[in-house]
Amino acid sequence: MYKYLLCWRYLRTRYIALASIISVTLGVATMIVVNSVMAGFADKMRDRLHGVLADVIVESNSLEGFTNSDEVMARIIDLAKDDIAAMAPTMETPGILKFRIGSESQTHPVQIIGVNPEQRAKTGDFAEFLFDDKGNQIPPSFEVPEALRAQSPAGMRLKEVEAETGAEKSDFDRATEEYLRQQMIEQMPKHGAIIGYAIGTYHRGKGLPDFYLAPPGTKIGLFFPKHGKTPEAGNDVFTVVGYFKSGMSEYDSTHVYVPLEQLQQTRLLVDPEGRGAVNQIQIKVQPGVDIDKLADKIGLALESLRPMYFRVSTWEQKQGPLLAAVAIEQSILNILLFMIIAVAGFGILAIFSMIVVEKTRDIGILKALGASTSGIRNIFLGYGLLLGAVGSGVGMVGGLLFVRYINEIEKLLSYVLKHKVFDDSVYYFDRIPTLVEPRTVVAIVLGALFIAVVASIWPAQRAAKMHPVKALRFE
Incomplete structure (x- = not known):
């Protein structure tokens, strides 16, 4: 019983130990906050990457692709009919986009993607990323509305x-109206296009609304390579219908x-039988299917159809370097932050060493009264565990509260510092994303307790080995 009483007394009276508690608290809280924010960003990024790409x-x-997409998809269906939820053929090619802003023109290098919007929406979150200039979601369609035209x-x-003309129209009136209808098509082409949000807008930040450089109805020109023995530049015009x-x-x-059909025709990728070429097939699988194994099976099946021509990969493999870079950054940051708790461990070691020297006579009295070697050792080990428990407990609560109110704290800091702490021009997030992983929090707290106990071992062992007679002769 005396061991617990001494541990509690030292915790209440030894204010120098407060420095170690604060160090552990700050280390645990910092690690919880940083891990939660990084996990939140990583989760958002993975979710959006997966939404852009199919499973x-x-x-x-070849950039020109293959015209037997029906045969390829049939081969995939025969191989894994029960595992496939949807498929969408796609034509993707690099190109240049150009549109006018007043008397000036803007040019952007882009990736032109020909799709059937309804099919593409079934293979991922494509439809969830489509918006108009008012921020409202729009259906997956390239139709140019008559109201827009x-x-x-x-x-x-x-x-x-x-x-002006009313119901009775002369030949001149009818000719004028027909001419104006042709001009409408000239000013707003009948084929619509959905452009990347960052292409058609200027992000001003600081809470200001984005400025639309290419609002819906803007006529854009696309330039891309045509199919042929000698590549030639092709072009086509479209009307912006969404973002x-x-x-x-x-x-x-x-x-x-x-x-998709318009891009195939303009790039001269329609064979004599009327089949258009595609260079990608996006596949969505059923829930619970191992996509890595499925990708390997599909790759082997298509290899027999046309050797060394098809590449089959999962969405994670397509974005492997980016996801790996995020994981490495998070691991390195955890190692660096864990050193903060290690510094607190050295503080505990120094404080306990001072206490052993200061309490040498008291240790001798306890041993003379019958305290065992393990009892003396457990006093200091229990004290170290108690310091770690208090520090990590307060740090855990503080870190979780910080994560809970991180956006309110960000707004307060932005107001005090007079500039945005979280720059929303980098990511289109209106809030800082966070994700608290219970296993990570438990690992951080246990790690802090482990360091506190390990730092107590050497002083505890030194105190336990003291001879009672020599300790009483200390003073």
Whole structure:
């Protein structure tokens, strides 16, 4: 019983130990906050990467792709019919986008992706990333609404002409209206396009709304390589009907989605039988299916169809370097932050060594009264465990509370420092994402307790080995 009483007394009266408690508290709280924020960002990033890409992607080695996509998809269905939820053929090619802003033109290097929007929406979160200029979600479609076309200069003039002429129209009136309808198509092409949000907007930050450089109805030109023995530049025009906003700048600043059939025809990728070429097939699998094993099976099946032509990979393999880089950064940061708790361990070691020297006579009295060697040792080990428990407990509560109110704290710091602490121009997040993983929190707390106990071993062992007579002769 005396061991617990002494541990509690030392904790209440030895204020120098407060420094060690604070060090453990700060270390545990910092590790919990940093891990939660990084896990939140990583989870958001993985979710959005997976939303942009399907579970499994079949690609051709050639940019021109293959025209027998029906045969390829049939082979995949025969191989794993019960595992496949949906498939979408895709044509992807690099290109250049150009549109006018007043009297000036803007040019962007882009990745042009021809898709059937309804099919593509079934293979991932494509539909969830489609928005209009008011921030509302729009259906996956490239149709140019008549209401949008009516907002063009020719469309507004056509309204005026129709209102002026009424029901009785002369040949001149009908010719004028037909001319204006042709001008509407010229000003707003009949084929729509969904462009990356970062391409069509200017992000001002500081809580200000984004400025739309290419609002819906903007006419854009796309330039890309045509199919042929000698590659030639091809071009086509489209009307902006929406924006692709995934929150990943890599995609939002490069992706342009257009109708698959139109891209195939413009790139001269339609064979004499009328089959259009694609260079990707996006595959969504059923829940619970091992996508790595499925990708290997599909790769072997397509290898027999056309050797050394198809590449089959999962979405994680496609983004492997990026995901691995995030994991490595998180591991290195954890090691560096854990050193803060290690510093607290050295503080406990120094404080306990001082206590052993200071209490040498008291240790001798306890031994003379019958205290065992293990009893003396357990006093200091229990004291170290108690310091670690208090420090890690307070740090855990403080860290979890910080994570819970991190966005409110960010707003307060931004107000005090007069600049944004969390720059939302890097990520399109309105809040700092966090994810508390219970296993990580438990591992941090146990690690802090372990360091506190380990730091107590040497002073405890030194006190336990003291001879009672020599200890009483200390003074």
